[in-house]
Amino acid sequence: MSNVKHGTRDMQLNDADGSVRIYLRGRPIVLYIPTPAIDTYDLHKVNTPPQSKLKLDWVYGYRGRDCRSNLHLLPTGEIVYFVAAVVVLYNMEEHSQRHYLGHTDDVKCIAIHPNKLVVATGQVAGTDRREGMPHIRIWNAVSLTTLTVIGSGEFDGSICCLSFSKADGGNYLCAIDETSDHNISIWDWQKGERGTKVTETKCSVDTVVCADWHPLERNQIVSCGKGHVSFWSLDNGGMLYKRMGVFESREKPRYVTCVAFNQNGDVLTGDSNGNIIVWARGTNTIARLVKNLHEGSIFSICVLKNGNIVTGGGKDGRILYFDSSLEPTGEGAQIEDHFGGIRTLSEGRGSQLLIGTTRNCILVGDIEMGFCPAMLGHTEEVWGLAAHPTLPQFATAGHDRLLQMWDSLSHSVVWSKDIGEQAQSVCFSPDGNVMVVGCVSGKWLVIDSESREFYTHHSDGSEPLQVASFSPDGALLAIGSRDNHIYIYQVNEDAKKYSRVGRCMGHSSFITHLDWSTDSQYLRSNSGDYELLYWNPGVCRQIPQSSSLRDVDWSTHSCVISYETIGIWPEGADGTDVNNCARSGDRKLIATGDDFGKVKLFSYPASQPKSISHSYGGHSSHVTNVTFLQDDTRLVSTGGGDTSVLQWVVN
Structure with missing residues (x-):
């Protein structure tokens, strides 16, 4: 037996039976090396x-549900907004996007300099304290270069x-943080390498x-929030009143x-x-x-260049x-x-007008022509992702x-x-005509991928259905549940009818991943206890x-615990x-989230x-799924809590 220390695990190679043993959380997992690789396998390579x-x-996506004033038109003709850790510059006429990728966690706010060339974006306090400290990045909207990073380590x-x-041409930047006092700070952002804080004071104990x-x-600065509006003056000595x-x-x-x-x-203020x-x-x-201009809150007031004023309602969805x-x-929409x-x-x-909505959509239009979506997104966690088997399309x-x-x-x-x-999971039938959606309730739905017609539904257990997958020959459907079981169905009538074969019982934790063998004879599965x-x-x-x-040949590779994925x-x-x-x-690449x-x-x-990888940021929370599209030229990833869907070109 030769062994190598690998982080907190001792990984062992057993020459006698051609297996390796790895440890996850101290739990030993034995993986068998395929026959052709046994003689040449070397732990140190x-x-x-x-x-x-x-x-x-x-x-794909936009963060509108809990952010404001985050949609702006730039002189380049692009609209700028954010979702997850990405700031998007979207040219609607050319239908092209550029991306500012300097942030390490969720972007929460944005400001455009009076010169319309410089942008400031602020991020949240991330889960990873080293990388995810709240800070402000100031960058050039044409070149996408970062001009300065301010406040790293200064915001709680x-x-x-x-x-x-x-009024002074944009020398200062005002920032408010989400601490209990909602501190307001003023920065001379061009002074020194990292900007200079002019002053900081408590803003309000209530939400700002x-x-x-x-x-x-x-x-002069105006701030507002729960039950208050505040008028601030910055004096020559740098004090805020x-x-x-x-x-x-x-x-x-x-x-x-x-x-x-x-x-x-x-000053105009809108209220609840x-x-x-x-x-x-x-x-x-x-x-x-x-x-009483709107029923419920006025979330936005926009003063147009000609002096006219437009208001938007958060509850009534009206524009006046x-x-x-x-x-x-007399006009409205x-x-x-x-x-x-x-x-x-x-x-x-x-x-x-550009409109950002509470359901993470961006609409563009005017009173005459109406308003059409320029961007649609998800509004809650996204877990289900599947590539269409024959078309350059995918489902979320x-x-x-x-x-x-x-x-x-x-x-x-x-x-x-x-x-x-x-919905928790989604998959296509081998011909792409039918989709199966596994739901949080234990129900699963069968839907025509073109007409969107519902064919049938079944329920298995009352726990979320984490993964669903058709066998390559289309004869069987496997559904992995949080209740530790894998349910197997026979597929009939062009995947419109299903009859239950039984359930695979043996896992002691919830099912996380499934793969079918290429000949549809075997199934392998991972569970929450590795x-x-x-x-x-x-x-x-x-x-x-x-x-x-x-030596079984697997049609897909989604199991994260296997011989071929030791290095991930x-x-x-x-x-x-x-x-x-x-x-x-x-079969040349494997991607992980x-x-x-x-x-x-x-x-x-x-x-x-x-195993050495290339690593890419953009999502801000757990990456819940990744998949290559049908011709391997693109990869798609979903970010759970950040609600975004990112599409990558494979070069």
């Missing part, structure tokens, strides 16, 4: 990284609001939702939800009662109250137009319910009950359907002598670090304990 690399090609909480000063510099008054907005005898709103400035320099309050320039008193003195012009409420409004080209399914089909070449949604159930088991699915029996299956486990990994893996069709927001690309097989 290094698996070199692949020649192929990934380049981020397209980002996520950064939720950013604004560049306007926005802060903005006055466009005409130097050194606050005056609270006085509501007098009027009913104080629960939330002051947004701030804007009209052309005279008066659907009112706009006008605060006369330079004062903290109410000059005028315009009541006013002249510069807040008299209604209603956003369809399924897009969500209006979270942010911004002036686009010509008469166009999430806890938001949405099943969506995407086209990877046109970068667009082919269709989107509310299936009425929280087991690798083999099955005869036709009779739902476990095959205990796994050494007899060392980082040193000292616990068994939950790597969430998923996928092999390319040409992990708990640190990284997509990694290895040479296949990654059977050496030391």
